[in-house]
Amino acid sequence: MRKLVIPKYFGRPSIGLALFGCTNRPFYHICVFPDRALGRRYESNILEQVGTFDPLPNSKNEKLVSLNFGRLKYWLGERNAHVSVPVLELLGLSGLFPIHPKTFVRARDNREVLKAKEAAAIEAASKKEDEEVAPEEQQSVAAKV
């Protein structure tokens, strides 16, 4: 059963991404929730909004993130708020925090995928050359015969 709770003073505040926007157009607010247990999807239990994150890149291939560093420091330092992983990654990328391990892992995985794709592409290219070479050989063989 959900406990009767006054969001302002309950437990350890947590900073997370609250999904706004609509279908096919996600838009995240980085905001402070009273506690992880209460979940972050309930709009009216957001304590404060400390930033926004637009996951879709704009025409200049940029993902925009805005962070209210003053208030963020207050919640992190004073109120010792818990921070969710995506927000930690964002803070890592912004330089306030060190880079989050998960970002390293993702970067390495992306590199591997890219490498694999390139390798596949090279093979495909080489295979295509073989086919072109093969028919010529057959023609030359036919011509010889």
Added chain:
Amino acid sequence: MLTNSNVAFRRLFHSSVRLSCEGKKNKEVKPPEEAGWAFNHVEKKMGMYKPKHTITEQLAYMKSKAYDDAYKGLPIYRWVNRSYSRRHDFFCIDKHGRFNLNHACPVCRDEYLFFDYRNPALIEQFLADGTDQPIDILKSGLCREQYAQLKAQLLRAKEHGTIPFAVDFRNFDYRQWYKQWTDEPGKPVERAGVRLQDIHPDPLVSFPTFKNDKGNDWDEWWLRHDKFARKAK
């Protein structure tokens, strides 16, 4: 309506027929200037396609005599037939380009007219004079689609500079830009913010602020007249 005799000798044909003949590549289609502006016999256009024309044709058409005869220099929305019951959320043309109704809005019914930022004259007809805001949709008699086009093309025209408008006056505080500058900036100035009662405090002409004539329609008796007239009916 082109009634005077010099129109007679021009080639009169149905505009949609012109559309079909465009399909046949062999017949060379003369530009409207020589061929003469299409003259639309069709009273009831329901179900017919609205022909497509280019912006250059529209510009030439708006300068042509046919346009002047049809609209006599008045803005287009003055010729809207107000006897039809006009809701503001009707669409003249459906998504396939066919007319939905017979009494189309002034822009849809005229085949050459469509809102475009390269033709500011047409957009300016629909602006409240002295401002860059479009007039009310009911007053303009436009359908919802054309009204949206009007607003969109107005914004594009502003962005491309074909319709100049009053940009707000930017008050610079020089101390913010130059370290050595010390003296205070003057009172911030606002575009169209100079009021006559500040410049010319004439005791005879009193502008009591609490009774300033903002928003009241003391000289628009017809608004009040309509209300009573309607009540009387």
Added chain:
Amino acid sequence: MLKFKPLLKSSLGSELRRGHSAWVKTNTSSSSSVDVEQLFIDDEVQKLLTNLTEIDLENKVFRARRTTIQQRSHFALMTEERLEKTMERMREEARRFLQFVPVKEPRTQTVKVLSQDPDLETFDTSKFVFTDITFDATDQDRTVVVREPNGLLRTSTPEEHDRMNRTYYQKPNRPVFPPSLFQDPFLQDALDRNEHEFVLDWACWFYEPDDPAFIELSHKIFDRINARRNFETITSTRHFGPFVFYLALNENIPPLLNHFGGTGRIKECANLIRLQKTLRPDWRVTIAKGDSDEKIVKDYLKQNNRFRDELTDLVAFLERGVIKSKLQSRETRTVATGARKQATVNARNVRGAEGPLGNLSEEYAVKVVKSEGSEGGDFEQRKLDKTPQRRGRWQRSSSKPRNKNE
């Protein structure tokens, strides 16, 4: 992948250019480092620039512009001296409207690299732009940081910085991406329509004064005004100060001198030469303290007769006191207004097109009837019997003619 390589390299280039300000285009003889901002704030220069900007209330400062809300026009009957006092108040108000746009060096395009994380390579396909929205950060000192896909964390370029400001702190008429009016095909169209003031107003509202794009755009417009010689589009506006400053700094004031000379304003010519002298102290022309305007201009002409062919109107005015035709255009405007007052219809053109009937006079025979009384009828008669079968345009029965297309 590293799109940014050139920019870092150019940062070195701009170092060299640092000494040489962006406002000084031609590396003239005195290409020494000129502190443009310092020069602009100098009292002497500010006074000269304000004197050079004439105040034209009706056509320029308070001309009819499109506002967002319709405003009622207020009328007041005044006595003559009251009118003079009001005009003085308007002039004082106009002086505040003619506040100059600050002349600033463009911000450096170099970016500071904050941190390099090679093993963050390709962590994401697109850049991340971080903006600080702490409430007490103003537009200028807000920190905007960009994380490249290759893991490089750097500060933002001026263009990005301003774009983020425009995104997160919106103002009316300030969209995120620069409007296409500031690019060329449309810019040239607007300038052909003599809307220089509108374009410059919007540019100084949209960009920051020290934004490289703004400075480059304003220089482009100034050059075109100077090339086309249509100075009246920019006189008595807030951009005339920077325009004259730009000309004087680059030492191509002859066209403007010619313009002032043509309209017979020697004081402005002298001020212009004094301005160039203050901006370029090592300029050959010597100006003594108590010189009269006339003398300064004559000295200038004597020493720089290589500009003689450009200064024809000035020379004409000095020698023969001839006011150039440019003034005529203003006079024609006044004449036009004056003409409207006289009667346009007289015996000669009463029958023709300029007469009362206008273009109707071709369709109908116009007979001038002296007395109001009996003959009035036959005039009507003649009009009717000439076109019995078709009723005249005015007698059309339905107030709304059948539309061409219905």
Added chain:
Amino acid sequence: MLSAYQRLNVAAATSSASLLTSACTSSAQQQQRGLGRRMPKQGKPPILPPAKKVLYHVVHVPWQKPEDVKELLWRRHVYNNAVTSLREVFRAELQQNAAIGKGIESMKEAEEKELEELISENERRNKEKAAARAAREEAASRETKLTMLNEIEETLLKQKEAKRKSEQEVQAAIERSAHFVTKDNLETKVLAALENPVVYDFAIDKMGNKFPNPMPVKYQEGTPTRQKGRLYDETLGSKITATVIENTAEKSESSETERANV
């Protein structure tokens, strides 16, 4: 999505509220409420328990590679230490700011101080304005008093003037009325009038010459006279010319006499 949760929470709030208020609701309803499955409102879709697909869906997380685990272990430790130390740094920074006076509380105090200043400055300006207004009003009232006094004097003068004039008129009227006919001197007046009757029966022309038209006396005293002619035979015209000639003659003599004795 959100609306579903809102409905759940609203349910929780209402249920808790109703729990508190209506203790004696029927046991069935309570039981139902206990299960958390409330009957949906009329015409609304029923509230269903989470679907089996969602309920029994098991997320199979792929095993991490062992070298990843090792590397992530030390990265995670380094990271967590860094984060805790950073929190410490932030806390210290906030305290320092608070100490220097840049913190939130100091900002609040600064705002209050500024507010007081503004209010006091406003009051000062109001006082000044009030003083100036009082001075202006006092001067204005003095001025109006003066003008009123002047006006009073003027009106008094005018009244005196009018009184004097009207007195004169009265005097004149009294003098004139000395020889009015009153009750007591009625008889004498009548007799006097009978003695010297004033005859108004005359015509007058522009020049002011009078042309009397006397009735024949004999006729008045009762003995009818012989009719010498018809009454209307007389026309003033003939008489007029005669008397006019006489008068002009007399006038010319008098003017000569005047001219003579001047």
